[in-house]
Amino acid sequence: MELDQPQAHSTPKRDLEPEEMLRIIFEYAAKIANERTLENVLMLMADMGRAMIVSDRCTVWLLDKHKDELWSKVAHGLDEIRIPSSAGLVGYSVMNDRAVFIDDAYTNEEYKSFLEHGALRTDQQTGYRTQALMVIPFKNSEGEIMGAYQAINKLTASGQFSAKDMEYLTLAASYAGKSLESALLTNEIEETQKEIIFRMGEIGESRSKETGNHVKRVAEYSYLIALGLGLGQEEADLLKMASPMHDIGKVAIPDAVLNKPGKLTDEEFKLMQNHTVIGYNLLKNSSRRILKTAALVAYEHHEKWNGRGYPRGISGEDIHIYGRITAIADVFDALGSERVYKKAWELDRILQLFQEERGQHFDPAVVDVFFEQLPALLRAREEYADV
Missing domain, CATH: 1.10.3210.10 (Hypothetical protein af1432)
Known part of the structure; x- marks a missing residue:
């Protein structure tokens, strides 16, 4: 998952061969199918996307319409992080239903204002150096945007994402939408059960x-x-x-x-x-x-x-x-x-x-x-x- 400090890579990695890609997809599909906790599904999704396109970081963001925020989990044991739904490049992608592809965050002019309020500001705080970026929104079965995949920094020698990477991350995003829709339903049922239990407990105490x-x-x-x-x-x-x-x-x-x-x-x-x-x-x-x-x-x-x-x-x-x-x-x-x-x-x-x-x-x-x-x-x- 996304880390607070950049990972050190002494030698560039290479893109996956087709059979390696299939193995990654099947491996994570099995893990995700057996996972019932929404937060863990989010992290598995992010790990799968990162492995598929050989990126340094990958985050799956979910749209919380009630709070008008985007949120995600970045690591086990840490609290979720939340940002305004229109903030940064992820917010732009979700609000406009548009995939974003950037070779160099520091020289890009088209999305300059969004980068300055997102990735580049984070870089100043952490010392990380964002270069290549991809953001791809994903939807539920009703065609409504649920959130977005965000990938940062390609780890191959070129240091840049390719059209094939965009294709693979789009595939992961499509799968994420369907899997997360199911996980959200399970999570909603569990939250309802918790609420009922608390209310029943309150009834006992109110007596x-x-x-x-x-x-x-x-x-x-x-x-x-x-x-x-x-x-x-x-x-x-x-x-x-x-x-x-x-x-x-x-x-x-x-x-x-x-x-x-x-x-x-x-x-x-x-x-x-x-x-x-x-x-x-x-x-x-x-x-x-x-x-x-x-x-x-x-x-x-x-x-x-x-x-x-x-x-x-x-x-x-x-x-x-x-x-x-x-x-x-x-x-x-x-x-x-x-x-x-x-x-x-x-x-x-x-x-x-x-x-x-x-x-x-x-x-x-x-x-x-x-x-x-x-x-x-x-x-x-x-x-x-x-x-």
């Missing part, structure tokens, strides 16, 4: 007069702690999506108990504890991975490391790691938030409690990562603060 931001904060805390513990990106994302459902069982708890301003009686506390079992039973029979994970979190986020939690009184590593993570995320937010039965705690008081409860209420390893991640957790708390 106890807590804000929807509570579930957003718990999701962020759980995600950050999961990554800090060494869980993979996929698992961290899964927990982030599932953890907002941790208190969904509260929908079945009477208001008189949920919103009682004073201390609960023993009978009322037993009734309150049932929200873990209710949430589990609501979700456990789903075949969807997110909801199955949410069922587990709902069931186990009140269990304690020392076995004195509920509903089952399990202990240590018998509690799933998702439950152990959500437990500390939930308590951190609950203590730091004002509730009908208490004032918000000061941060120092919360941190002291966590030190005391390390190895008692909470998994020691999770507590340690909590403290390591505390700056990021506090930033998330500020970002999703209650208004």
Whole structure:
């Protein structure tokens, strides 16, 4: 993918032979067909285009009509980048549905103003030297422009793209349009599922007069702690999506108990504890991975490391790691938030409690990562603060 600094190439490369080109196309087509994550599809598309035409850099840009922006991912683990939809050469190409072919960005007069606001300005910031450029827009099945391929600097001895390169990148762009249309649909379905899960979580919290931001904060805390513990990106994302459902069982708890301003009686506390079992039973029979994970979190986020939690009184590593993570995320937010039965705690008081409860209420390893991640957790708390 596109890099921050130019790659060093000691000897020029050569154009691909026809059989090599076919191998590249088949190799990437197989990878793209098996990929369900939109960001990964974008990066695979860019890698395929770069390999096909032997360019130094290649980026696939998507048009976000709602925000009137073009966006892309430039590397794994980095945030997406966004530019105005009319910015630079890519914006010109997309807005005018026109392929652009430039031999030397520094001597080209036709697109001078677009280059000065795009590639040449970036060169000044990074020290990279843009020479040859190609931008080719691509469309969906309805003939609507979805985005564009952008290739920079040919790595062969000529240093310039050819008409054949334009033909090959146009082929890649045509394939990109069809593949990305499918990936965008999958992404939209997944985003809808996430939205529904958050809304369901908010319903559970609203019954106890807590804000929807509570579930957003718990999701962020759980995600950050999961990554800090060494869980993979996929698992961290899964927990982030599932953890907002941790208190969904509260929908079945009477208001008189949920919103009682004073201390609960023993009978009322037993009734309150049932929200873990209710949430589990609501979700456990789903075949969807997110909801199955949410069922587990709902069931186990009140269990304690020392076995004195509920509903089952399990202990240590018998509690799933998702439950152990959500437990500390939930308590951190609950203590730091004002509730009908208490004032918000000061941060120092919360941190002291966590030190005391390390190895008692909470998994020691999770507590340690909590403290390591505390700056990021506090930033998330500020970002999703209650208004």
